[in-house]
Amino acid sequence: MADNSQRQHWMSILAKSNAAAIEARLADAPALPSHTRLRGPETGLVMVRGRAGGDGAPFNLGEMTVTRCAVRLADGTVGHAYLAGRDARAAELAAALDAALQDPARRPALMASVIEPLAAAQSEAREREARRAAATRVRFLAMETTR
Amino acid sequence: MTGLLPGFADPVVDAQSTFRAVLEAMARPGRVQRLPAPPAPPAPLSPAAGAVLLALADGETPLWLDAGADASEWARFHAGCPVAADAGGAEFVLAVGTPPALSALEAGTDEDPHRSATLILQVAALEEGTGWRLTGPGIEHEHRLHVTGAPDGFLAQWAANRALSPRGVDVILCAGDRVAALPRGTSIKEG
Numbered sequence: 001m002a003d004n005s006q007r008q009h010w011m012s013i014l015a016k017s018n019a020a021a022i023e024a025r026l027a028d029a030p031a032l033p034s035h036t037r038l039r040g041p042e043t044g045l046v047m048v049r050g051r052a053g054g055d056g057a058p059f060n061l062g063e064m065t066v067t068r069c070a071v072r073l074a075d076g077t078v079g080h081a082y083l084a085g086r087d088a089r090a091a092e093l094a095a096a097l098d099a100a101l102q103d104p105a106r107r108p109a110l111m112a113s114v115i116e117p118l119a120a121a122q123s124e125a126r127e128r129e130a131r132r133a134a135a136t137r138v139r140f141l142a143m144e145t146t147r
Numbered sequence: 148m149t150g151l152l153p154g155f156a157d158p159v160v161d162a163q164s165t166f167r168a169v170l171e172a173m174a175r176p177g178r179v180q181r182l183p184a185p186p187a188p189p190a191p192l193s194p195a196a197g198a199v200l201l202a203l204a205d206g207e208t209p210l211w212l213d214a215g216a217d218a219s220e221w222a223r224f225h226a227g228c229p230v231a232a233d234a235g236g237a238e239f240v241l242a243v244g245t246p247p248a249l250s251a252l253e254a255g256t257d258e259d260p261h262r263s264a265t266l267i268l269q270v271a272a273l274e275e276g277t278g279w280r281l282t283g284p285g286i287e288h289e290h291r292l293h294v295t296g297a298p299d300g301f302l303a304q305w306a307a308n309r310a311l312s313p314r315g316v317d318v319i320l321c322a323g324d325r326v327a328a329l330p331r332g333t334s335i336k337e338g
Contacts, residue, residue, distance in 0.1 A: 076150030
């Protein structure tokens, strides 16, 4: 059993991926073990709660669409996935991957061929966004000095 | 632990048809209903007991059950119900062995008689036409129900439960894929 922070890491990467991206990475990964569906994939609404300033009274911020899935492998390992949006295929793949990644024998190959490339792609996309945003940044200090 | 098992194959439709069958059973005490699509719950739960549990229990109904860790994990996962430590604090009580005494379960109050517990009692077999003689609301003349594996002294406990009216515990009997109900107003005589 992987420790919780490792599992959090791969679950978070999978939760931010879509079905096409996961399937593309799975194409050159070892085959996933077969699974049975325990629950879902099913789509529902989750109430997102917030606190003003991080420590105020909790209030309901709004509802978001979430798709979840739980699957079970033949050896009894249960994998879970909760994803924002309605991508049922991605939820099932993410749950199956979560179950397979809990097996220490399968983990290194799957981490290397699926999770790490997805993580790299996601951090690259994030940096690209950050660069685009940075290009339009207004430097108030610079305006002051040119005055 | 054998690990988690799936619940209803089609959660919405199967839960609704189970609910409908339980409603029918409650409206006609002693008539046996067959469930169309029960799940395959972990042993020792019968398909009917598992189906009734998933159709009725939810996050607001504490459950007490004596069916072991697998069954309790299965109920918590699929129904999302909290598991109560003692039967007296539960809204649904599921017994596969000897059930707790009816008098030990929540009977509701005179203002809120619907706050009483429901006992889902798994028995060996249910058969119409012989056995106990049932009379009361929902029964025109008399319904007969033969229960194989009813707990010892059940009829005496039932008479005491009926005397609490309008308070009291309702019982849903489950065997295989069959259910029959004993709402608190039903009077039972030995056949």
